[in-house]
């Protein structure tokens with residue numbers, strides 16, 4: 001009897017092991033890992049083994065950095081699956097008016113139904129399926145882009161990796177959710193792990209997911225996550241790295257490149273919810289953060305209070321304008337940390353940075369093309385690239401994230 005039970009356990013473990021093995025090497029069963037990968041385009045590299053992906057990214061980055069330095073080895077992800085902590089589903093109807101949810105087919109507005117995704121947080125996917133299941137009994141119709149009828153346009157789920165806190169954002173075409181309280185109750189019954197729910201109204205004909213109006217219908221309206229010993233607050237529209245496991249490694253590298261000794265004056269430009277700045281604050285004299293998005297700046301300020309960080313201040317402004325003001329007022333800067341969006345930084349920002357002349361610049365980039373464009377400008381002037389490293393933030397996609405250290409000549 002005991003032997004039989006042991007055999008059953010062994011068998012179970014073997015199946016489990018094989019499953020994990022295949023997930024790590026989806027080349028062998030890509031279509032089973034995701035039946036819609038060809039239409040979606042979210043994980044363009046699902047056909048490659050993880051090793052192949054790392055090699056491809058390393059080679060690409062090494063070539064890119066050839067004029068400047070030899071990069072350190074790429075920082076890989078140990079378990080490169082289900083890493084996305086922010087999951088978005090668009091809602092619509094099929095021909096028989098049944099609710100469907102998933103992603104837009106690449107370069108189109110046709111919805112490809114998706115219930116689970118190899119790179120998305122699994123709990124988030126489950127919650128989206130549950131919401132879809134509740135719609136009929138609550139007489140909530142998904143929005144139809146062609147006719148303009150229907151209510152539910154998108155669902156966004158954000159998960160705090162370290163805290164387990166979960167936010168559900170229901171994006172509606174108009175502000176009223178019928179039987180709102182009962183809907184909240186029903187969803188909580190299925191998923192008591194949800195910590196906050198927000199209604200967002202998007203009544204515009206736009207490709208943006210979130211509209212401007214927001215109403216908290218359950219909990220605090222934001223979630224928290226912890227990275228590098230600090231707690232961060234994340235509102236529906238604030239930028240927060242989608243792969244927190246790798247983000248922690250990215251920030252540790254950025255801190256190493258910043259070389260702080262406890263006395264420096266640091267600018268965290270394009271600071272989002274203030275992650276990098278707050279991590280730096282413990283090793284610096286003073287940190288200033290600048291960011292354009294109002295919600296992110298509010299999250300950053302609240303986060304600083306929560307972490308009891310006294311030597312940091314956040315400003316809402318365009319990073320270029322802000323730096324120019326600093327220069328005009330003759331302000332000094334020892335270290336510049338910058339993490340611009342995909343479009344990279346602006347010439348105005350970079351030229352002013354050169355004028356102010358911090359000893360070190362740490363450039364974090366999610367787009368190699370704009371990174372090299374900006375490096376070209378900086379290295380033509382007073383800076384040289386000392387170190388660089390790629391961090392694999394987005395396994396199974398072709399995206400390359402990088403950290404570069406520049407020193408004043």
Ligand code: SAH
Nearest residue numbers: 239270271272291292293318319339340341
């Ligand atoms: N450093 C942060 C966020 C990086 S993402 C983190 O690691 O989490 C880039 C950020 O730049 C976004 O939050 C975006 O809102 C902000 N941003 C975009 N354009 C900007 C500009 N011109 N000036 C200041 N911030 C800007």
